[in-house]
Amino acid sequence: MRISRRTLHILAAVLIVVLAVGLYKAKSDASHAQAHVRDLHGQIEDTEADMRALKAEIAHLENPARVEALAERELGMRAGSAGAALPESAIDRNLPAPRAPALQPSAPH
């Protein structure tokens, strides 16, 4: 089968149109993608800023002075030291006396 010259011209023209439309579409998609990337970067920056603020809040809440004050006020605990530790041989004598095991409640029938 022989393709006429006119057909070839039409095919070439169609190809060019298809390429032009494709190029437009690709550029348009790229533009949308770039806008989306910009949005994402903005979101990342916002999230990073929020994270930094939260990290600062965590560090403030974990401040040793604050934790020590809370532990003392709420739990009656005070900062200890290795020097205040009892020697191993003295541990038994300083532990409270063992209590008799409580009677186990009978299993429900």
Place this chain on the structure above:
Amino acid sequence: LRPFGQTTLNFAPSPALEAAPARVRVRFLAIALFALLSLLAGRAIQLAFTGDPLARTQGAQTVPAISRADITDRNGVLLATTVRAYALTATPSRVWNADETAGALLRMFPDLNRADTVRRLRDRERDVVYLRRGLTPAQREAVLTLGLGGIGFETEDRRVYPQGTMAAHAIGFTDVDLNPLAGAERGLDAQIRAAGAVGRALALSLDVRVQYALETELESAARAAGASGASAILLDARSGETLALVSWPSFDPNNAGAAPASGRRDRVAGDLHELGSTIKPFTIAMALDEQVTNSAETFDVSRPFALGRDVIEDHERIEGLASLREILARSSNIGAARLALRLGAGRQRSFLQRLGLLSPTSLEIGRNQAPLAPQAQGRRDVAGIGYGYGLATTQAALAGAYTVFANEGALVRPTLLRRAPEDAAGRTPVFSPQTTRQVLSYLRYAVTNGTGRAADVRGLQVAGKTGTAEKLGEGAAYDESRNFSSFAGVFPASDPRYVIVVSLDDVHAGQVGGAVAAPVVARVLTRAAPMLGLRAEPRAER
């Protein structure tokens, strides 16, 4: 009518002649189209295999750059960070009523100046005026709910210090435009900006746990002694890393402008003091190293030592002959003065230079005060420097000098930056290892049997020297009722690794280093030993 016979004119070209140019054009078009398609296909194949380099560049920027990096301690605890804040602005041409607007803002921010705020709100010559900087998101929301016309906001960065007053002098602070003003913020400004540009944090050598123990014990001791100020520094002597650095009183760097000058004053690297007896170990080490004495020699220090019109005395008279060990343990001024005089001014100054006591220290803290170290003019000056007078330097420089006792006689300069394990610190040889070991044993004796007994902690083998220097009073005379009392030492003596210096300023007569500074060392080390990988022995069983 046809004079020339068949004269039919045929202007239409022959089919062959007509087709030739068109064919050429079509071929050119086809070739161009083919080349274009080939180019596109080639690029498509290239992208398929190698990816889009532009996209890769954008993808790499996952961590946004910030103007100043976070600062952390050596274990990653956050010390300083940059958060989003808002500047409160106004467009004067859109403000309906300047008085009412100022009144509403003052109810929210009582520290605003009313007259100044009204003046700015009426300043129609400016498009935008700034009313207040560094608003938090919550404050911004609160202002928005007021619905004030012409009031707006601009996003800005704000530096915050979540640990509050802790390590305030070491970390420092910036102004509202993030320009560094003090501490590591200033001393490490270039590194902080460089780390911020790549979204990384900058790690200091500080350990918040040790810092807290040192701060609380120092503050407690300073208040009990009625001191006007206090300072302390704890170094890893092998690497020069500063694990804790305290100046008391402290301040909140989040609101540095409101702190009194005495609170902002850095007493570790910024204050100069005559060192007192903490310099005596160096005098003895110099004498041993220069072989002007030896460990077997004894000295008669039982009588005051006359030096021209001056008389040098000991606080506590030592009967009989005293060895070098006794001279150090009982802090004999007479013994130290005699040793210094044997050395002479030249050798003494050379050693002091190599110990870093005649130059500002290397701490990256923004401002390191240069020492007051006049050239010794005579025997009196040389003797005075030998037992701690006539040379004023910083506690940071003293701590740096004490690193020689943990490094076989070599000096390691202090730093505020965390070092990588493979990053070896520079070492400057000052004394021989034999001399250093000898003096170290004397320093240990000074703690077990001498003036530093209150610094002893079972199991930690603290070795060190107390110091008590009278402060200069009116008329350049020494005031016996005002002391600068300190303790400087290394531990554990069997394998020294750490240096600690504790000082209390402006304490009263009788509050000597062994009574007010040495106990702080014991209490701090008892608390901090586990954090340093050491073990204080449990108390004796009762």
